[in-house]
Amino acid sequence: MPIKLALWQGESVAGDRGRALSEIARAxxxxxxxxAAAITFPELFLSGYERDDLGELAMTQDEVAGHLSPMAQRAACAICIGYPERLAEGIANSAICLGADGQVLANHRKIQLFGQTEATRFVAGDRYTTFALAGRKAAVLICYDVEFAPHIAALQGQGVDLILAPTANMRPFEHVGHHVVPTMAANHALSIVYANYCGREAHLEYFGESSITGPDGRMLARAGQHPCLLIADLPDDYEPAHLSTQSRDFRQVAP
Structure with a gap:
C-alpha cells in the first residue's frame, strides 16, 4: 500500500536530552x-553522537520507550530514533522504533561499528531487526550498517522492502549519501530512509543531505545542509521492469 514517510534532519543536541525530546515531540x-506513518531521526539523537559522556547519557530501552511512547501516540506517527542503550555489558549504539500506538516495534543495535572510537565505546549488535510498519516489512540499520551490501541483501531475502536508517555521517564521506544509499536501494529493490545530522559537533562536520529513496533508486526527497523535516510519499505501484532482479538473476561463480 502507499505510505508517507518522514525524517528529521537536525543538529546534535550536545548532551541536552530536554532539547532532544522537545525536537522529537515537535517534529x-x-x-x-x-x-506520515513514521518519522526517523538521526543516530544517537537523544544524546548527540561525538561525546565522551555517553556512559552518563545512556538509557535502557524501557526508559527511552517511557519518554517516546506518549509522543508517538499524540502524533499518531511511529518514531524511529537512535540512542545510547545501557546494557549490563556496556553501551550499544541503538535505535528504537515505536508504533503510532506507543508500543515498541523494534530495537536494533548497530552491527558495523565505525572505526576504533566506536569499537571502544560500544558493544556491537549481532542480529537483524525486522518488523511490520503500515503494511510493509521494515528493518532498522544504523549508519555504517546500511553501507554493506550483504546486510541489505540478507534483509531483502527476508522480504524487507523498507529500511529506516538513523545516521551520523560526516565530511568527507558525502559519497555515501550521494551514491551508496541510492545504489543500495536500487540494487536490492527496496526503499531507504536515511536520516542524517547537519551542522558541527566537536571536530565533526556533518554533511546533512538526508534522503528518502524509492526501490528504483530515485530520491523521492532530499535535504540540504540545514535542519528540516522531510516528507515523501512512497507509492506501491512501481513498474516491475524498473526494479532490480539481481537477487533472482545472480549467478555464483566458483573461485
Missing amino acids: SRAAGQMG
Missing part, C-alpha cells in the same frame, strides 16, 4: 499532522 507531531 513527530508535524509529521503526524501531514499523514
Whole structure:
C-alpha cells in the first residue's frame, strides 16, 4: 500500500536530552499532522553522537520507550530514533522504533561499528531487526550498517522492502549519501530512509543531505545542509521492469 514517510534532519543536541525530546515531540507531531506513518531521526539523537559522556547519557530501552511512547501516540506517527542503550555489558549504539500506538516495534543495535572510537565505546549488535510498519516489512540499520551490501541483501531475502536508517555521517564521506544509499536501494529493490545530522559537533562536520529513496533508486526527497523535516510519499505501484532482479538473476561463480 502507499505510505508517507518522514525524517528529521537536525543538529546534535550536545548532551541536552530536554532539547532532544522537545525536537522529537515537535517534529513527530508535524509529521503526524501531514499523514506520515513514521518519522526517523538521526543516530544517537537523544544524546548527540561525538561525546565522551555517553556512559552518563545512556538509557535502557524501557526508559527511552517511557519518554517516546506518549509522543508517538499524540502524533499518531511511529518514531524511529537512535540512542545510547545501557546494557549490563556496556553501551550499544541503538535505535528504537515505536508504533503510532506507543508500543515498541523494534530495537536494533548497530552491527558495523565505525572505526576504533566506536569499537571502544560500544558493544556491537549481532542480529537483524525486522518488523511490520503500515503494511510493509521494515528493518532498522544504523549508519555504517546500511553501507554493506550483504546486510541489505540478507534483509531483502527476508522480504524487507523498507529500511529506516538513523545516521551520523560526516565530511568527507558525502559519497555515501550521494551514491551508496541510492545504489543500495536500487540494487536490492527496496526503499531507504536515511536520516542524517547537519551542522558541527566537536571536530565533526556533518554533511546533512538526508534522503528518502524509492526501490528504483530515485530520491523521492532530499535535504540540504540545514535542519528540516522531510516528507515523501512512497507509492506501491512501481513498474516491475524498473526494479532490480539481481537477487533472482545472480549467478555464483566458483573461485
